[in-house]
Amino acid sequence: MKGVFLPGDFTAVVRDVEVPAPGPGQLLLRVGASGICGSDLSYIYRGHKTHVGQDGPAYKGVVAGHEPSGEVVEAGPGCRRFGVGDRVIVYHIAGCGLCPNCRRGYMISCSDAKRRSSYGWQRDGGHAEYILVEESTCVPLPEELSFIDGALIACGFGTAYEGLLRTRVGGRDDLLVVGLGPVGLAAAMIARGLGASRVLGVERSAERAEHARTLDLFDEVLIAGDTVAEALDEATGGRGCSVTMDCSGSAAGRGVAIRGAAEWGRVSLVGEGGRLETEVSDLLLHRQLTLYASWVTSLPAMEELAGALVRWGAVPQRLVTDVLPLEKADEAYRLADSGRTGKVCLVPALS
Known part of the structure; x- marks a missing residue:
């Protein structure tokens, strides 16, 4: 499959990578859409920066993109909530699941530095045709919302x-x-x-x-x-x-x-x-x-928001100005980095 990597020199590079297989508690998603976030631009695209309190660059050379939504195509052993065909939004951090912040749903603030990993930063993210995710980081994407809507909810709207x-x-x-x-x-x-x-x-x-x-x-x-x-x-x-x-x-x-x-x-x-x-x-x-x-949101609040947007008749996709295929990731990142557009999203295919 195709995946997008960020060398840190104001470019985005598309490479061939293996399609992963889900292990226990994991889901393999066919990516429907993956957003480009301002933090991707400032911490990864322009140069690999270090987060406060962290040793070494925050980005670990993985497939980029922490705003994915998609459809489950394979569920690993032990998955209990989602199965093949389900549409989901991915909360972009997998935490330890045990610290007080994780138990409240704020995996963004997981206190276990060895187990905390962000999609697109420390583990492969959504700028690809498929993404391997922890079932515990997924929430349902309502049928009324598109995959692009889901990508926006995954970070910016949350x-x-x-x-x-x-x-x-x-x-x-x-x-x-x-x-x-x-x-x-x-x-x-x-x-x-x-x-x-x-x-x-x-x-x-x-x-x-x-x-x-x-x-x-x-x-x-x-x-x-x-x-x-x-x-x-x-x-x-x-x-x-x-x-x-x-x-x-x-x-x-x-x-x-x-x-x-x-x-x-x-x-x-x-x-x-x-x-x-x-x-x-x-x-x-x-x-x-x-x-x-405030830094990002919690997993329960993200699920709550998806339902609220449907009730309000709100359409996040209205804020998107550019949708490009993975093969044009370099152009997409240049558009997003220009600061002149609205939201920019990548999709595996425009067909």
């Missing part, structure tokens, strides 16, 4: 959902989303489903801002810059938004999210990388703000 759940956003809230890449757009779609009364967006890229406007998810989209604070004051009557979320991962974007929060507001930080730089007394303490830092 990340946005968790960040919004932490803030308890609902019908009494207006939401400001800073950074309108795939995660920021997902946050807007989910917030609509959760009942947010108004959704504003801030984006520095004119192309991404225009794409966001076409989706009818935002009441207003503002361009980041020197006058964005004044524009936000005008848009909110000087009050700010009760909930804000930074998806940009930049110090400037986080500053906009904090500055744009109302008194007693809740600020969610989900964008990877960068620094948080803020004046404490006037911006945080005196305005009684609460800051939440």
